[in-house]
Amino acid sequence: MRKLQNILFFVILITSFIFLFNNSGGPRILINLMTFAGIYGLAAIGINVHFGWTGLLNFGHAAFMGIGAYTTVLLIPHTLGREGDVVTTGLPLSLAIICGLLASALLGLLLGLPTLRLRGDYLAIVTIAAAEIFRLLVRDFEDLTGGVYGIILFSDALQIHRPEIITEFSRTNGIPPAQVWVSILTLISIVIVLFILSRLKRSPWGRALRAVREDEDAVRALGKNAVWLKLQSFMLGAAIGGLSGIFLVFNYGTVQASTFVPVLTFYVWAALILGGVGSLSGPVLGAVVFWIIIAGTDSLTRILFESPDGQQLAGVRFVIVGLLIMLFMIFRPNGILGKKEELLLDVK
Amino acid sequence: MLEQLGNGFLLGVIIALGSVALSLLYGVTRIVNFAHGEIIAFGAIITLFFSSPTSSSLLYLDRFSPLGLNFIISSILSIILCGIFGGLLELFLFKPLRKNNFGNIAVLVVTIGLSIFLRHVYLLFASAKPSSFPLDLQKRIDYYGVQLTPRNLQVLILSFTVMVLVGLFLSYTKTGKAMRAVRDSTELANVSGINSDFIILVTWIFSSMLAGFTGIIQGAINNVRWNMGFLILLLIFAGTVLGGIGTSFGAMFGGFIIGILVQLSVGLEFMDGHTEAKNAIALVIMITILLVRPQGIFGKKERIS
Numbered sequence: 253m254r255k256l257q258n259i260l261f262f263v264i265l266i267t268s269f270i271f272l273f274n275n276s277g278g279p280r281i282l283i284n285l286m287t288f289a290g291i292y293g294l295a296a297i298g299i300n301v302h303f304g305w306t307g308l309l310n311f312g313h314a315a316f317m318g319i320g321a322y323t324t325v326l327l328i329p330h331t332l333g334r335e336g337d338v339v340t341t342g343l344p345l346s347l348a349i350i351c352g353l354l355a356s357a358l359l360g361l362l363l364g365l366p367t368l369r370l371r372g373d374y375l376a377i378v379t380i381a382a383a384e385i386f387r388l389l390v391r392d393f394e395d396l397t398g399g400v401y402g403i404i405l406f407s408d409a410l411q412i413h414r415p416e417i418i419t420e421f422s423r424t425n426g427i428p429p430a431q432v433w434v435s436i437l438t439l440i441s442i443v444i445v446l447f448i449l450s451r452l453k454r455s456p457w458g459r460a461l462r463a464v465r466e467d468e469d470a471v472r473a474l475g476k477n478a479v480w481l482k483l484q485s486f487m488l489g490a491a492i493g494g495l496s497g498i499f500l501v502f503n504y505g506t507v508q509a510s511t512f513v514p515v516l517t518f519y520v521w522a523a524l525i526l527g528g529v530g531s532l533s534g535p536v537l538g539a540v541v542f543w544i545i546i547a548g549t550d551s552l553t554r555i556l557f558e559s560p561d562g563q564q565l566a567g568v569r570f571v572i573v574g575l576l577i578m579l580f581m582i583f584r585p586n587g588i589l590g591k592k593e594e595l596l597l598d599v600k
Numbered sequence: 601m602l603e604q605l606g607n608g609f610l611l612g613v614i615i616a617l618g619s620v621a622l623s624l625l626y627g628v629t630r631i632v633n634f635a636h637g638e639i640i641a642f643g644a645i646i647t648l649f650f651s652s653p654t655s656s657s658l659l660y661l662d663r664f665s666p667l668g669l670n671f672i673i674s675s676i677l678s679i680i681l682c683g684i685f686g687g688l689l690e691l692f693l694f695k696p697l698r699k700n701n702f703g704n705i706a707v708l709v710v711t712i713g714l715s716i717f718l719r720h721v722y723l724l725f726a727s728a729k730p731s732s733f734p735l736d737l738q739k740r741i742d743y744y745g746v747q748l749t750p751r752n753l754q755v756l757i758l759s760f761t762v763m764v765l766v767g768l769f770l771s772y773t774k775t776g777k778a779m780r781a782v783r784d785s786t787e788l789a790n791v792s793g794i795n796s797d798f799i800i801l802v803t804w805i806f807s808s809m810l811a812g813f814t815g816i817i818q819g820a821i822n823n824v825r826w827n828m829g830f831l832i833l834l835l836i837f838a839g840t841v842l843g844g845i846g847t848s849f850g851a852m853f854g855g856f857i858i859g860i861l862v863q864l865s866v867g868l869e870f871m872d873g874h875t876e877a878k879n880a881i882a883l884v885i886m887i888t889i890l891l892v893r894p895q896g897i898f899g900k901k902e903r904i905s
Binding site for chain 1: 632634697702704705706708709710712713714715716717718719720721723724728834837838841876877879880883884886887890891894
């Protein structure tokens, strides 16, 4: 039964791939799908460390992604704001990325300290509030962040490392080389992050985290510091979120106040829940399925509304996102392929 | 700074009403309802649809024309519809989840999904632009140093009356007492002959009607927008946390304080040019409260981990 389901699922997946390919601009759509699925998959891995491993409810992932991205971009050469102030000096990219990840982890520490001692729902409230504060601050403090005008011309720091072979490959296939490079780097990062996480998951630390999820009091009784464990998990997931945020802005080539809005978090949540909470590579699979669904939704919107505007496209997308989160949480909390025993539903 | 006091009272009363409903529902069902804001928006949008003149084509897919009813009648109908909406949510979504032993965390994620779903259904059906109820424009008058329009004064008095009535209802009626009994312990309420399923249904209906009323008040004071519920929900959370989650009177008080503080902060010097940052202040207050006194001002000190 289980096998049959999996085979059926992969048939559907491959059919949708072929369907996407047959449209005009096939390679372009495919590379777009690969990039976004990779970035959101990486972000979903971060939430999975929070929710799937430790049972922490993080509804403010956009803030972690955003603070990582803004820190990195501001530390490398860039052009800022309405006037286009050019900043030519900066740290080397690798150092800037490390600073970005640290900034995300630090925000995790800051938000985790007051809330991780409390019941789970407080963390949910505080993180969703933090994402909204982040949006307001980015928009209002234009001197620092460029506000709605944003930051541009920073992606050279990444693109100068692009091997010549990728440029040639992209030219012959008619796809943007910059995006191919970001997409490849995202995939490499996913492999590295998943490798590290798979080691961590089997380590005593990973088992202690899952014990926190199942029964915090039992962990306390064993003499482990449950709050500190939760805090570590929260910072780790936040840093992974920050990494995905960095790739997201390098993919766009710009970052504005509208890049990291609070609802972005729920794209990531939908991808996570589709792929299966708690499993290791589930979030990445979920992100692929999610973006195929979104592509299908956009065609549906074009049928429903003649010449839909951006508002209607976004509206239908999020209606689907909301439904996916609700229905999968109720009927298949372990995702399309997930194991039943991985997530206990009566976790309080 | 004081010229903002009138606005502070108005925002405070919106948040206080929203907090009472959220807190009551949380107390009885232990559900942190992230879709609460969407019920508030539902109340406002339905009222707008019922009361706008039939000739106006400001919203709703152009295909439906507004009904053009009397504003008071529209409001009452809308509050009733909100109650029905809340009741249906309990009967067809949350009761089955409860019977299947879903954990609080899973239910919380479901309410998040519900909130995103509903909010964007509103976006598709209503215009993205803010719209106002068909009420005449009024000038502000000085009431003992507080600047308010006559209608906003009526709104304030009406809201305070409703809050007092809610308090009396919870304290003295049989249903209200049963609600508080279920809040304190479902098992004990059950063995003393209270039908807790029925009480939870009543709570859902009651809190949704209050939410609908909140939405109408918010619409009358400011305007009606598809995402009005999400914006006010964060302030309601701040109010509830400040007053103490699960306490009705604490929530009222906390909500009122948050509203006044948020509006007064607009007058501060460093806030110049950062109009939207006022909401950030409420959220910072909330995080501070969680750090120093997580049970809120009026909450009982208990283990809340």
